[in-house]
Structures are given as C-alpha cells and as structure tokens.
C-alpha cells in the first residue's frame with residue numbers, strides 16, 4: 001500500500017533509501033544536482049524503457065549508466081512526465097521536492113545532455129589459464145585438456161604484461177581471473193602467484209580484484225578460509241541438482257560431481273566466503289533450472305545464468321543445443337521461482353545470459369577492448385574460448401594494443417553496428433549477444449544474436465522481477 005498523492009521513487013535496495021517527510025525517494029547522488037540547473041534543459045532520455053508493475057507502480061529502466069531500474073508510483077510518473085518541477089526548484093527550502101528531483105537525476109530518469117557511453121572501462125580483466133588439467137570432463141568444455149600447467153616464470157611474466165598494458169592505457173583497476181582447467185588442482189601455485197601480483201600491482205598503483213573460477217569439487221575448509229582471508233572471490237559452476245548437474249559435469253570416470261560441489265559450497269559458506277554460482281543452461285538442464293534456483297536462493301547465493309555455447313569440442317556431444325521454445329518456457333518457470341523467493345541481491349546483470357539490464361553498454365563483453373586471456377604457455381587471446389588462436393604474447397610490450405588492433409577473427413562490434421539490433425528497444429542492455437555464438441550461427445559478427453527471440457521474450461519478465469524485488473525490500477526500509 002503506498003501513501004496517497006505522494007510522489008514516490010523507489011530504487012534498488014542496494015542504493016540508500018531515505019524517507020523525507022511526505023516524500024520518499026532515493027538520494028544516492030551519483031550525479032549531484034548542478035548548482036545552477038537549467039530546468040529547461042532537462043529531458044527524459046530517449047530509449048528509456050517503462051513497463052507497468054501493478055496498478056500503482058511503473059518500472060523504469062534508464063538507457064544510460066549503471067543505475068538499474070527504479071519504481072515510480074502514479075504521482076511520481078506524473079511529475080516526471082509533466083516536468084512540473086519549476087515551482088519546487090524555485091523554493092530551495094522545499095527539501096522534499098528537491099530530493100525527488102535529485103532522485104530523478106541520480107537514477108538517470110532525467111538528464112541534461114545524453115552522456116556518451118564510454119568505449120573503454122576503467123577495469124582491465126586478465127584471465128590466467130594456470131592449468132589445462134581438470135578432474136571433471138564436462139560435456140560443453142572448450143578445452144582439450146592437454147595436461148599442461150603454466151610455469152611460475154610464465155605466470156609472473158603474464159602479470160608484468162598486464163601491468164604494462166594497464167599503465168599504458170591508464171586503467172585504475174585490474175581484475176585477475178584464476179582459471180583452468182580446475183585451478184584448485186594447483187592451490188599453492190595460486191597463493192604464490194597472488195602474492196606476486198599483489199606486490200606488482202601495489203608498485204604500479206593499480207587496484208587488484210581477484211576471482212577464482214572453480215568447479216567446487218576440491219574446496220576444503222582450509223582453502224575457503226585462505227581465499228576469504230586474501231579477499232579472493234569465488235565463482236563455482238553448478239548446472240543443476242543431482243542428476244541434472246551430473247549429466248553435463250561428470251568426472252572422467254562418469255561418476256557425478258554434484259555431491260562434492262554441494263559440499264564445497266557449504267565449506268565456502270561456513271568460512272564466510274559467499275560463492276557466485278555460475279549456471280550453464282542447456283537443453284539437458286533447462287527443465288531442472290527451477291529446482292536449482294530454489295536451492296540457490298534458499299542459500300541466498302548470487303548466481304548468473306549463461307546459455308550453452310557450442311564449440312568445436314562440444315559439437316560432438318548430443319542433447320546440449322536448446323530450441324527457443326524450450327528455453328523460453330524453462331526460463332519463465334525458473335523466474336516464477338525467483339518471484340516467490342525474491343533475493344536481496346540484484347540479479348538484473350546476471351539473469352539472462354550475456355545481457356546486463358543493470359548497466360547500459362555498447363558491447364556485450366570486454367573482448368577486444370579490456371580483456372586479455374593468457375594460456376598456459378604465455379600466449380594471449382581475445383577470448384578464453386579462442387585460446388588456440390592467440391593474437392599476442394607475454395613478450396609483447398603492450399599486448400592490449402595488439403589485441404585491440406587485431407581485426408582478424410573474433411570482432412566484438414558495438415551493438416549499433418549489428419543488423420537487427422540498431423532499432424531494438426533493448427539494445428542498450430543486450431548489446432546483441434556473444435559475438436562468437438553469433439558467428440557460429442550465422443558466419444557474421446554484424447548481426448543480432450541467435451538467442452534474440454529468447455532475450456526479447458524474457459527481458460520484460462526479468463524487469464518485472466526487479467520491480468517486485470525493489471518493492472519488497474525498499475518498502476521494508478521505509
């Protein structure tokens with residue numbers, strides 16, 4: 001129940017919520033109100049998405065920035081649409097009304113000039129493939145498992161190469177992904193490498209963020225506690241409960257791995273380390289997705305859903321490739337589970353494959369722009385799925401420049417250059433899908449994703465879930 005005749009703007013519960021007299025709104029001032037704001041220059045941005053949530057609220061998604069969705073009640077919608085802010089703004093003592101104006105500005109619902117989307121982010125991501133070995137044999141894996149490890153000399157040279165490129169391109173932050181194979185096969189190596197990275201990044205005045213990508217089967221209390229103490233985040237792959245997971249992530253012997261992954265997740269949680277659950281959704285696992293999400297949400301774990309991507313090795317596997325109808329029906333069923341277990345964390349950025357409804361962006365991912373993938377021999381590729389087609393190496397002075405200039409192979413084009421996407425209302429958040437998947441399906445990079453129909457069918461529902469989540473948790477804080 002909302003108060004009558006009071007404009008109400010509610011934002012994601014991660015933003016600070018304030019209640020000011022008869023007007024409640026968010027005032028997380030990402031964009032402070034300029035001292036001399038020209039009200040005539042204010043406008044609702046082109047491309048804003050708004051959908052009804054219920055009889056009282058509309059959900060708004062602004063097309064610029066990283067603000068996510070906002071909820072506006074009827075009175076706030078009417079203020080936004082009428083631009084009738086002048087009488088309020090001219091009375092500086094009217095803090096409540098100014099707070100609403102600030103809320104519109106900070107949430108991107110009003111703007112003066114359309115901000116130009118930045119082409120490059122302030123974070124350089126480096127994927128370190130520290131081993132090709134793995135204790136599992138997943139059906140969709142793109143790696144040949146040649147049983148090779150990265151040497152410490154190669155790993156240190158990779159860190160130095162990352163630092164050189166990060167400095168050359170003025171990044172402030174580097175995200176290191178310790179990956180494999182299964183990186184926990186070499187946990188002492190990770191610790192040694194992480195210590196080295198910390199020193200090099202500190203010397204270079206670069207912020208370091210580290211994440212370990214694991215299958216979760218080798219996690220122990222001791223490892224989890226060490227990761228937590230080093231502030232290394234953990235991502236664990238889990239594709240279903242029991243047989244659903246085991247059907248695509250078995251051991252080489254054929255034995256399932258679910259029981260070990262589940263135990264690993266409990267280990268992490270008891271050590272205060274909250275893993276992010278990475279789910280690969282295929283035709284084999286879509287039916288089990290609702291049960292999996294119920295399990296994940298009961299444990300209050302963040303998750304991301306990735307659609308299976310065919311690769312040269314997985315092509316020989318049967319039963320993974322989904323069709324649109326099955327995927328849409330399965331996702332909508334899974335979303336119902338989310339609706340009845342609304343999480344505190346925001347899932348807009350991770351619920352639908354490579355789309356990110358939390359944050360507008362020009363390109364689907366950082367490939368070719370802010371991304372370096374090091375294989376175990378020190379070769380550098382654009383994407384982890386293309387490790388066998390490297391463009392640069394640890395010996396290059398600035399590998400990122402070489403990656404950015406490489407116009408052969410994978411091209412991660414901006415969404416406005418993709419046929420079919422230019423006029424799409426979702427283009428700011430979808431960006432046209434994974435370029436590699438598009439190329440495999442069509443032989444072209446400059447066209448829309450083969451998953452386009454799935455995306456368009458489920459985006460509105462994902463946004464509605466976010467509206468319900470905001471309503472649930474924002475109301476609690478009022």
Ligand code: SF4
Pocket residue numbers: 415420421424425426427428430431432433448449451452453455456
């Ligand atoms: S792939 Fe489809 S949903 Fe995504 S931006 Fe292109 S047209 Fe829109």
Ligand code: SF4
Pocket residue numbers: 354364365366367383384385433434435436437
């Ligand atoms: S090109 Fe596709 S597979 Fe590679 S990082 Fe981007 S989204 Fe992922």
